[in-house]
Amino acid sequence: MSASKAELSLPAQKVHAKSLASMKQLMARIWAYRLSYLFASPFVLVFLVFILIPVIAAIGLSFTYFNGMEVPVFTGWKNYEYLLSQDLIFLKYALPNTLTYALIVGPGGYAAAFILAWLISQTPTKLRTLFALAMYAPSMTAGVSLSMIWQPMLSGDRLGYLNSFLLNMGIIDEPQLWTLDKSYLMDVMIVVSAWSSMGIGFLALLAGLLNVDKTLYEAARIDGVKSRLQEIWFITIPAMKPQMLFAAVMAIVGSFKQGNIGTILSGRNPTPEYAGHLIVSHIEDYGLIRFELGYASALTVILLIIILIANRISWKLFGPKEGE
Amino acid sequence: MSGLQDVMARIGWKRRSKLAQADLFERILYVLLTLLSIFMIVPLVYIFNHAFKPYTELFLYPPTIFVRNPTLNSFVELYAISRDSVVPMSRYLFNSVIVTSVSVVLVCVICSLCAYTLSKHPFPGRKALFTIIIVSLMFVPEVVEIPRYIVIAELGLINTYWAHILPHLAAPVGVFLMKQFMDQIPNEMLEAAKIDGAGEWKIFMRIAMPLVVPALVTIFIIQFQATWGNPSTSVLYVMDDAMKTFPFYMTTLTSTAANNVARQGAAAAAFLVLFLPNLLIFLIFQSKVISTMAHSGIK
Numbered sequence: 001m002s003a004s005k006a007e008l009s010l011p012a013q014k015v016h017a018k019s020l021a022s023m024k025q026l027m028a029r030i031w032a033y034r035l036s037y038l039f040a041s042p043f044v045l046v047f048l049v050f051i052l053i054p055v056i057a058a059i060g061l062s063f064t065y066f067n068g069m070e071v072p073v074f075t076g077w078k079n080y081e082y083l084l085s086q087d088l089i090f091l092k093y094a095l096p097n098t099l100t101y102a103l104i105v106g107p108g109g110y111a112a113a114f115i116l117a118w119l120i121s122q123t124p125t126k127l128r129t130l131f132a133l134a135m136y137a138p139s140m141t142a143g144v145s146l147s148m149i150w151q152p153m154l155s156g157d158r159l160g161y162l163n164s165f166l167l168n169m170g171i172i173d174e175p176q177l178w179t180l181d182k183s184y185l186m187d188v189m190i191v192v193s194a195w196s197s198m199g200i201g202f203l204a205l206l207a208g209l210l211n212v213d214k215t216l217y218e219a220a221r222i223d224g225v226k227s228r229l230q231e232i233w234f235i236t237i238p239a240m241k242p243q244m245l246f247a248a249v250m251a252i253v254g255s256f257k258q259g260n261i262g263t264i265l266s267g268r269n270p271t272p273e274y275a276g277h278l279i280v281s282h283i284e285d286y287g288l289i290r291f292e293l294g295y296a297s298a299l300t301v302i303l304l305i306i307i308l309i310a311n312r313i314s315w316k317l318f319g320p321k322e323g324e
Numbered sequence: 325m326s327g328l329q330d331v332m333a334r335i336g337w338k339r340r341s342k343l344a345q346a347d348l349f350e351r352i353l354y355v356l357l358t359l360l361s362i363f364m365i366v367p368l369v370y371i372f373n374h375a376f377k378p379y380t381e382l383f384l385y386p387p388t389i390f391v392r393n394p395t396l397n398s399f400v401e402l403y404a405i406s407r408d409s410v411v412p413m414s415r416y417l418f419n420s421v422i423v424t425s426v427s428v429v430l431v432c433v434i435c436s437l438c439a440y441t442l443s444k445h446p447f448p449g450r451k452a453l454f455t456i457i458i459v460s461l462m463f464v465p466e467v468v469e470i471p472r473y474i475v476i477a478e479l480g481l482i483n484t485y486w487a488h489i490l491p492h493l494a495a496p497v498g499v500f501l502m503k504q505f506m507d508q509i510p511n512e513m514l515e516a517a518k519i520d521g522a523g524e525w526k527i528f529m530r531i532a533m534p535l536v537v538p539a540l541v542t543i544f545i546i547q548f549q550a551t552w553g554n555p556s557t558s559v560l561y562v563m564d565d566a567m568k569t570f571p572f573y574m575t576t577l578t579s580t581a582a583n584n585v586a587r588q589g590a591a592a593a594a595f596l597v598l599f600l601p602n603l604l605i606f607l608i609f610q611s612k613v614i615s616t617m618a619h620s621g622i623k
Binding site: 026029030033035036037039040042043044046047049050051053054055057058061116119120122123127129130131132133134135136137138140141145148149150152153158159160161164168195198200203204206207208210211240241242243245246249250252253256257258259260280283284287288293296297300303304307308311319320 | 350353354356357360361363364365367368370371374383385386387389433434435437438440441442445446447448450453456460461462463464465466467468469470471472473474475479490491493494496497499524528546549553560571574588591592594595598599602603606607610613614615616617618620621622623
């Protein structure tokens, strides 16, 4: 250290001394705020252990062969090569299914949530609470309880509510196996997910809509905004962009969270003829059934990348712009 | 659906200047929202009724939505199924209550502490921490369940209550909502307290926390929903049946194919046990949730 210091020219030495001084200053500031770090530390700790380390572990393990018992063996890009060239079930079913499902449930559900929230915001207060509650209530039934509700509805015999209803109306001639027939499963998954998707993202949109400054609308009216559609486009959306971004992020989370919904509804993994096979089901298949944890991690990384891209798009659309 | 909206677009979008038009818009609006609400609510109404149906009504053809002679048989059955097994239902319920209450309380504490310091202390690294939290809002725990399993196994948490609790504590959404809400508290208020000689801890407990009750309640609700009805920690991290939770018990009622049909009533009753607390808590606090969500924007 001292030898290198002697070799330094004068201005550089000054910079060095300066950075040392500012380093000291920074340490002093950090010390002064030690209580703040203490306050933040519990969250930072659980964040590291249950979010960051699992993500890093997934990336690390994705380059290995790991069966859960023996030490992971480094295999380079082999998992990814297999994934992109030979894993036909992934390429033919899991990936396209996930994209279809996520595109409809994500952006589709998001648009539906916005339209619904807007319609509800146009009603008087008392009704508004009732409607909002009706939309939100199904989102309290995630996962298993979802199948609990829908199983009898969609059951394949004529006792199933949907079958009995459609038979009565004369739309179908014989009971349909809604959750076991490969031509229906995906549609059923989408409807059921959409049904339970009006969660906190929807509430954020509703709250955002209700909080738009009313005087903005009056000002816009004077400026010549004529229809409600124009009002939404020019006033409402710009005013509630932050909530729209939050809701968009929640919509993305929602569309990837219930990745095993096909398994839950049909009661089997893989789903009949892979009709409802999403990447999460594929991960569970490799990770929890075949114990190929390295390969399951590679799949996890692919899914994380897809989620990241989806988020980048939402930020582009709704994120704060430069200078805002 | 789209047809209805087309009609609405043609008739309803115009400004309320003429009374007749406004009325029409509103009428269509109410009809549309009512129909949608019915679609959303019917499955819940039906499962609610299902839980109180006697055997004779459970398998009627054509199936009915409303119960005619309500009984509590399904609830008795729900209890009776497991009475003679090694792990009775009460044990699962007990585990669920413990796990949910501990994790809800801890998450409220952890999120409030972190959000308070993020909002009110300009410590070095604050911006970086907040950016990390915003980025991790999009974190989907279900995606990394395999590496999470490894982490939990390495920590020796398998088959403990902590395996149910700890993974739920990493809740960036909670910190984020709380921080945005804390931003509403004027800094002058906290500084005044400081001048009066209050320490950081006292300011946090006595001044900040009472002002953010709506956000606290919201985190409580979100966390309660996430933990109370979640069977995945039981499936992934706990092998010992006596340590599993009630949602897991519910899955055993329906997943065994042979019993799939016969236990429908009990399953519906189990569903109510999971769903009703959620609904009640939300009903009581819904206005607080809405006022918290108003500050949920990512700026």
